[in-house]
Amino acid sequence: MELITSKQELRKAVNRARQEGKKIGLVPTMGYLHRGHLSLIERAIKDTDFVVVSIFVNPLQFGAGEDYEEYPRDLRRDSKLVEELGADVVFAPSVEEMYGSDHGTYVEVFGLTERLCGASRPGHFKGVTTVVSKLFNLVQPDLAFFGQKDAQQVAVLKKMVKDLDLPVEIIALPIVREEDGLALSSRNKYLNSKEREAALVLFKSLQLAEKLIGEGERQAEKIRRQMVDFINSEPLANIDYVEICSVDDLKPLKVLKG
Numbered sequence: 001m002e003l004i005t006s007k008q009e010l011r012k013a014v015n016r017a018r019q020e021g022k023k024i025g026l027v028p029t030m031g032y033l034h035r036g037h038l039s040l041i042e043r044a045i046k047d048t049d050f051v052v053v054s055i056f057v058n059p060l061q062f063g064a065g066e067d068y069e070e071y072p073r074d075l076r077r078d079s080k081l082v083e084e085l086g087a088d089v090v091f092a093p094s095v096e097e098m099y100g101s102d103h104g105t106y107v108e109v110f111g112l113t114e115r116l117c118g119a120s121r122p123g124h125f126k127g128v129t130t131v132v133s134k135l136f137n138l139v140q141p142d143l144a145f146f147g148q149k150d151a152q153q154v155a156v157l158k159k160m161v162k163d164l165d166l167p168v169e170i171i172a173l174p175i176v177r178e179e180d181g182l183a184l185s186s187r188n189k190y191l192n193s194k195e196r197e198a199a200l201v202l203f204k205s206l207q208l209a210e211k212l213i214g215e216g217e218r219q220a221e222k223i224r225r226q227m228v229d230f231i232n233s234e235p236l237a238n239i240d241y242v243e244i245c246s247v248d249d250l251k252p253l254k255v256l257k258g
């Protein structure tokens, strides 16, 4: 496995692979890898012949007062994990290498980004679509792999690919969870044991919704209300939003169908 930090070296490595007729896969991450990330890399290795894993904590997608500085980083451990899995390249550029000192061009998807996480984290998706566009241009992957944990991100990136006719297919893969149901996340590192326990309220609220739907409830607002009340029963939880929407266009639903 090659650890590459320059865009020029990355292009060279990918060009070589492409000239050998290899199918190229890309797994974009912010590092501090866990089994969720590894599941994407494993699938990329299965589905393509040359796998690039990017590790870049992208300042553009963090808002003021968010955790850009504290975000956990461990490139040495990450590289070892990627190497053990058998991917071909870790691309870990500096911020300066990625954006230079005079970056001034952005990619922005409208509509889909105005609600949900887009509303609670203004500017976040513009940072995501800009960095993912740059990675797509650098690697020109045939397939790019993302987690359904970030469901809105997947919808936004699929829209970007469609609207801009980008020659890449987005593959969305299931959420990997701890045994008790907590979704794996690099940010779980921030939680102390009490908060870790409290965080389960999220998964349990989804299970509650699933149960209500299983019992025949179809009124979105009734389900949403019960989820809100359930989450609010956990003193350590603060809700940004609870919404029930359709998977493709993220439009809010009144009545569940299908």
Ligand code: AMP
Pocket (backbone or CB within 6 Å): 028, 029, 030, 031, 035, 036, 037, 039, 040, 145, 146, 147, 148, 149, 150, 173, 174, 175, 176, 177, 183, 184, 185, 186
């Ligand atoms: P991040 O490093 O948080 O930017 O995540 C990089 C990629 O890994 C994104 O496509 C995420 O959706 C995906 N991912 C993060 N956590 C999980 C998880 N628990 N299960 C599956 N995919 C995940």
